[in-house]
Amino acid sequence: MVSPISPWPSGFEDLTRDELAVLVPELLLSGHLIDRSGMAYSIAAFGREGMAAVAIEEWQVASPVYTRRMQRALGFTGDSVETIFKGLQLDIGAPPQFMDFRYRVHDHDRGEFWLDHCGALADVEPMGEDFVRSMCHDIEDPTFDATALATNPHAQVRPIHRPPRVPADRVPVCAWTVTIDAAHVPPPTPPNFEIAANSRAAQLELDSIDPLDPGLADYTGPLLSDLRFADFSRSALVRMADEVCLQHHLLTLGFLIAVNSRTEPAAAIEIGRKQFTGIAGLTSERIRKALDLGDDDTALARVIGLHPAWNPLRYTGARIEVGEAGVQLRIPKRSDAVVDGTWPALIDATHLAPLDAMARGVNPRYAAQVVADDENELTIGFVRAAEPFAEAGEVAITRFSTGADFRFTDRGIPLPLTVV
Structure with a gap:
């Protein structure tokens, strides 16, 4: 079922082109950090190997769905290595610079990528070699393939070298080949993939990009060494922002699917709420700083309205209001997001921790409280205490x-990566 077109415009519609160019990479990075938020609780519940299994399933389920969505949105559909690499540049699995992917295309069917910097590795290396192997071997092998297979079922991603690093400061930190060969037999569809593929998030219709808006309206040109988001039109950036927020929801859906298959429903929901709380607070903080916002009600309303938990508005149905009563967030109980069971479904009148964290990313004195709760909608208000709350x-x-x-x-003008 495709969601009906909603009267709501995009939550990013009132941003300038410059603001959007700053925000889109921030959203890509916050999506990547979802796993940092959920990893600790996966390890506590399932151990290191269980955490790796959860990560594999969540990315295998989510990334093919959102990869195809972004390809359609920006018009770079195809079945080549170049198409795979373009998709990675707009994937929360590879946020720009933090995961510093570099690319080389040999021809339609062959290419390489390597990472000059890997923020994920910087996070995991202090945890020891076993965790490095879990990420760079156990998790990367099936999930890189899952992302590539979304473009071509005969694609394979294989390591040239990867961590543990020898020597310890080796750069690039890893390097990989991507090969398309009709002789490659595609792996079986991952378990539970159809849940994500048939989700409301997967089928959500968003507004098309206006081709007359100044700037790039698509990514049909050559693969670029870096995406300079300021080169895209405001309309294209609005669509990118909404698509990246859907990546957050789809990855969270994959995470919850994987966790639910390994524990009791109540425990799975608790893990989901903790994951949501951790990323909600950090994302608010980064959005506020990136857009140079204050710490008052106006800033809070702005940050909540841009937060990936509540976007696309057409998916969540959320409404944010600011007035004499302060900031209020209205969460419908029958949105597409609630049907899918993503972040908005984890909030109820007695579970407001993610909202507290979200607000305190703007000002540590904020607290969320229930204003109204009926069968259709939960209304949350935000009040400021006399003293800041602990993080x-x-x-x-x-x-x-x-x-x-x-x-x-700012890395300057990106270079086209032509076939040599």
């Missing part, structure tokens, strides 16, 4: 990632 443990755990303080830089 939630879930946010502190997520903050261990180097992504918490990562800063993007």
Whole structure:
């Protein structure tokens, strides 16, 4: 079932082109850090090997769905190595600069990529070689393939070298080949893939990009060494932002599917809420800083309205209001997001920790409280206490990632990567 077109515009519609160019890479990075938020609780519940299994399933289920969505949105559909690499540049699995993917295309069927910097490795190396192997071997092998297979069922991603690093400061940190060969037999469809493929998030219709808006309206040109988001039109950036937020929801759906298959429903929901709380707070903080916002009600309303938990608005149905009563968030109980069971479904009148964390990313004095609760909608208000609250443990755990303080830089004009 495809969601009906909603009267709501995009939650990013009132941003300028410059603001969107800053926000889109921030959203890509926050999507990547979802796993930093959930990893600790997966390890506690299932051990290191169980955590790896959860990560494999969540990415295998989610990434093919959102990869195809972004390809359609920006018009770079195809079955080549170049198409695979373009998809990676707009994937929360490979946020720009933090996961510094570099690419080389040999021809339609052969290419290479390597990472000059890997924020994920910087997070995991201090945990020891076993965790490095879990990420760089156990998790990467099936999930890189799953992403590539979304473009071509005969694609394979194979390592040239990868961590543990020898010597310890080896750069690039890893290198991989991508080969398309009709003799490659596609692996079986991952378990539970159809749940994500048939989700409301997968089928959501968003507004088309306006081809007359100044700037790039698509990514049909050559593969670029880096995406400079300021080169895209405002309309294209709005669509990118909504698509990246759907990547958050689809990855969370994959995470919850994997966790649910390994524990009791109540325990799975609790793990999901902790994951949501950790990433909610850190994402708010980064959005506020990136857009140079304040810490008052106006800033809070702005941050909540841009937060990936509540976007696309057409998916969540959320409404954010600011007035004499302060900031209020209205969460419908029958949205597509609730049907899918993603983040909005984890909030109810007695479970507001993710909202507390989200608000305290703007100002540590905010607290969420129930204003109204009926069969159709939950209304949350945000009040300021006299003293700041301590940071939630879930946010502190997520903050261990180097992504918490990562800063993007302007790399100048990107180069086209032509076939040699």
